[in-house]
Amino acid sequence: MSSRIEFSAKIKKIAADRVGSLCSNPDCRRYTTGPNLDPAKATRIGEVAHIRAASEDGPRYDPDMTDEERAGIDNAIWLCTICHTLIDNDAGRYPVETLRMWRANAEMFAHSLMGKQPGHGTDHDHAPGPLVASYNQTGGQTALFIHNEGLKRRTLRGLTIRKDWLEGMKARPVENLVVVLYSPDGEAQAFAKDVALFAKDVGWTEEVALPAILWGPLDFTGVHITSKHKDDPGDPLRIFATWLHRSGFDVSFGITPSNNRIHIAPA
Known part of the structure; x- marks a missing residue:
């Protein structure tokens, strides 16, 4: 021993x-x-x-x-x-x-x-619920928090971001970011475009292609974000995912060695 x-x-x-x-x-x-x-x-x-x-x-x-x-x-x-x-x-x-x-x-x-x-201005009494509800995911990813209760919000418009959170998101670019949409739903498409424009506005990338619509079986709803920056609390995508969660979105976040992606699926 x-x-x-x-x-x-x-x-x-x-x-x-x-x-x-x-x-x-x-x-x-x-x-x-x-x-x-x-x-x-x-x-x-x-x-x-x-x-x-x-x-x-x-x-x-x-x-x-x-x-x-x-x-x-x-x-x-x-x-x-x-x-x-x-x-x-x-x-x-x-x-x-x-x-x-x-x-x-x-x-x-x-x-x-x-x-x-x-x-x-504090939100201690209104802190979000559990960020970790499931971590037994497949596909080579490690999901760090899951909060699947249906997409409560469907737009970024009208939301505000505290200065320190925004500075954290702008701290560095996000390499080869891809936004993926899993629905032809018009509202979901508009939300995906908002996310792509947000990524450009905060400087993660110079250009993000409009989200492609993909089809296939899904084990999540809402927004699923994957990042290549393993175990990095300063990762802009991790900060973005936490902000979405605190803003009322159905969000999951995971680490993967292969890509930086924001996946959007209907609730």
Whole structure:
């Protein structure tokens, strides 16, 4: 049995600070730090968890990781004690990809709250529901979040984007982006054209061809986005997918080694 590799106090503090000491589970978001009855102390109900196991007999163990990687910030996720127990006792339900998406979205959520007063433009009480409802997908992709409840919105028009989110989307181009439409429906076609124009406006590409209509069996509805930028919370397509989800769209997002695509299908 290998020895357990623990996080340093510095890594623990960084992990907590990067999510504002909120649990990273999107179904939870508990505050994990508060005052103790003793004025010289604080009470904490959060802890840092290993995304890939701290030891050989732990959940999600990766034998190819070095001890330095195992104890690094990239392997850390801040959770409340309940959610930490949950992910480790049911590791098959909470794989590495899921936990990384939790962490990325928790950091984006914490960033959106920075500098704001409670009740003044924050959306903590209206945070979206679970971003991870299914991850057992086929076709060589790893789906990081699925939210298939029917396409609630069918247009980008009339929506607003916070400046920090827009800056994140504009941070870099998206190589060889393709927009694919799976319906001849007029409303769906108009939405697909809006997405193509949006991609051009934010600088992802100089030109996006009008979406081609494809036919075939589908296992999703709404918008399915695939990206080649594996495990990158700064990926413009990941930020775009999260913004669509928070704006009321039926969205799924996945990573794939082959292409950057935005797939649109009728609900």
